[in-house]
Amino acid sequence: MFEWSDEHRAIRDALRRFVDEQIRPRLDDLEHHGEPPYEVLRLLYRTFGIREMALESFERQLERKIRATEQSEPAGEQRERASDPAASLLSTIELCRVSPGLVTSLGVSVGLAAGTINKLGTPVQMERWGRDLVALDTVGAWALTEPDSGSDALGGMRTSATRVEGGYVLNGQKTWITNGPYADTLVLYAKLDDGTGLDVRSRPVLAFVLERGMDGLDQRAPMRKMGQHASPTGDVFLSDVFVSADRLLGESESARGGGRTSAKDNFVTERAGVAAMSLGIIEECLRLSVDYARTRTLWGQPIGDYQLVQLKLAQMEVARVNVANLVFSHVERSLAGATPTLAEASAMKLYAAQAACQVADDAIQVFGGNGYVTEYRVEQLSRDARVLRIYAGTDEMQVVAIAKDLLAR
């Protein structure tokens, strides 16, 4: 695959109309007045029948899980193969042209929270939380990061789960949690403290499902951030939160390799998704910059006539072609049922995120002073792009993953 098919282009055009009619008019509220993103995302789901498709896919996944549970099949057999991964990537790209924060919120709720429950959970757990999450009837958060762990997310984790009669008691703090302030359902990772004195770094990591309103669970208000204002991010505090044993994902402390494996599996999904987000930002910055270079006149000529401006436009186009090719190859591989390795997903993310930041920064330069004000939009895209180099693993952590893989060959 090297370009979108006619069918993809039709979906893309419909998405563009939706973005123009439904999102751009609300952008100010979403980006500057703290309007939570969920209603507009639900409208997207209703408009494009995504809710129904997600529910159908969920039912198939549930059925396979029930069958596999009865036959004790290995977990890998139960994976739902995306019928056309391009469709969801297209909505990521089109939403990112206008508000990458919407994609972050959606991706965490559906991709990470629902994805983890549906992969790791029992059929009962899928029905209890997964169905509403995939339909976007409820909002999900995925809580791994802590103030003192960050890049060292698994080793440095200190949130503890202590076994008690009927379940566990959780204590600790999570930070930077997307949808944290509004989430109805939270997938939360904690370290098992079984009293055997095992070094904290080596303790098993367990994944639990928590719900808004549980005693001792404190979901704090959204933080003020540099960008991605359409995506609420917050701290989550746990103070003696009792979770019954049926809230442990998989209802077994060793289910599918435990929480460490589950968290790492998500790294691949997240990192590949960042390439599509980057493409949306790059395409929009390029489009806006070319328009501006044609119309802004100085010394009697459009600034697009000046070679230093042309260089920026050409470099943006090179970035667009490269990132588009990464996305196309990801679509092809997904259709073939192939999952990228962690190193490959890291390479995609590292390159695409840096390219998006560079392109957005160059777009500001092409716009001059106008690039520095909200009205011309490139400043928002630049602020929004910046976090792509930080979340889902920093640039430096991608380098570590790639280098480790190369050196292990």
Ligand SMILES: Cc1cc2nc3c(=O)[nH]c(=O)nc-3n(C[C@H](O)[C@H](O)[C@H](O)COP(=O)(O)OP(=O)(O)OC[C@H]3O[C@@H](n4cnc5c(N)ncnc54)[C@H](O)[C@@H]3O)c2cc1C
């Ligand atoms: C907007 C936003 C949304 C987020 N959403 C979520 C979410 O929903 N759920 C969740 O669990 N987390 C979330 N995160 C957390 C995110 O994944 C972390 O911010 C990220 O992993 C980096 O951790 P840190 O911020 O603690 O930085 P640190 O780990 O403290 O890193 C600081 C610096 O040190 C560098 N560094 C660290 N270790 C090394 C090393 N070994 N070698 C070289 N350099 C190193 C880093 O690359 C970085 O430059 C979100 C973050 C943001 C900003």
